[in-house]
Amino acid sequence: MPLGFLLVTAEPGAQVPLEEFQDWYNNEHVPLRLNHLPSFLTGARFSAADSLTPSWLAVYDIDDTATFQDESYTRLRANRSPREANLVQRLEILDRRTYEFVADSGESTLTSSYKPTNPTGCLITHWINIPGDDAAFQTWTEEAFHALKGVEGWVRTRTYKCIDNLKTGLGVPKGPEAQTVPKYLAVHEVLSLDVAGMPAFMVASNPRSTANVEENRMWTLYRAYPSVAQGNVPST
Template sequence: MAPGFLLVTAEPGAQVTLDEFQDWYNNEHVPLRLNYLPSFLTGARFSAADSLQPSWLAVYDIDDTATFSHESYTRLRANRSPREANLVQRLEVLDRRTYEFVSDSGESALSSSYKPENPTSALVTVSLDFADGGDEAFRAWADEAFVALRGVDEWIRTRTYKCIDNLKSGMGVPKGPEAQIVPKYLAVHEVSSLPIGAAFSATANPGSKAQVKETRTWNLYRAYPCVAQGNLPVSSA
């Protein structure tokens, strides 16, 4: 199977304080995955740079999309701690999307992407669909974007993905199937700084077939060590 990617956006809301949210994410949610599952290759969190909601983003590189259905991972949600189960119920939004890797512009010497040694400091995420052409049109769009972005100063790397599953939950999520509809494709642009310049905006979304549904900008909050990288503190292993 293809490599996977997990993207989760969250909004604490009125029922969860930011301190409670951060303590849960940093000291329970992330360690249960990165400290024990070698299938999680990287993990990092970002905060919104655009004043939009959800205001928090977590991203993880996964070794294989089969991980998403493996018991080692699914049991973490099936058997949540009482604390986590209670907190998740009180969140305003928890939007979890799993993806299959499609293409990569290539690793860059400018950053390690999501590893804690020299991590990428900012992201631009672009969610999109295509009226015609589907996967083939998306690949062509990505190829064109990779070429165009090579001349943009703040650009570091772009990877693209196809959504294979998603679930939105939370007190602020409307009931019904329409609330669960998300764009099929995703581009994650790594950049050195925000705000992005006109040159980036003009070249990052080429092609008339692409229907850009949402563009978000994010600043790095933290990139985490993990068992897959062999860089966990001794006390966490």
């Protein structure tokens, strides 16, 4: 099975104080996954740098898309603690998307991506629809990788195909339209968000005129977490 990627955006909203949201995420939600599941290779959280909502992003590298159906993972949502169950019901937005890995421009010596030592400080996410099949997106990816190598401040780009998604929350409209998301995702790691405004980056990150970037977001690092997969979880 291919590598997996889990991306979750969230907006606490008026019913969940930020302090409560952060305590839950840092001390319950993330540790239940990264401290116990070797399939969760990395995990990091970012805050919005563009004044848009949702204002929080969590990303996880997963060793295999089969993890998303494995009981060790699915039981975490099926058997939530009373605290988590109550908090999730009060969130304004919780948007969970699972992905299948498509391609990677390659690890960089500039950062460790989502690992706690020297993590990437800024992300630019592009959600993309492109005419054609997966082969067309693979071609788009190859063209982008080639062009991005000449952009100063660019670190790494990985691309993915969405395999499942679910939006919940007090601010999510009813009906199937609210659950429609773009099929493809590109995650660009950069040294500074100034890169986003460079003409060379804008052209390189969307090299085909037929591609439609549905949403473009910018994020700054909040925290990269240790994990049992990395062997750096603190002793308890």
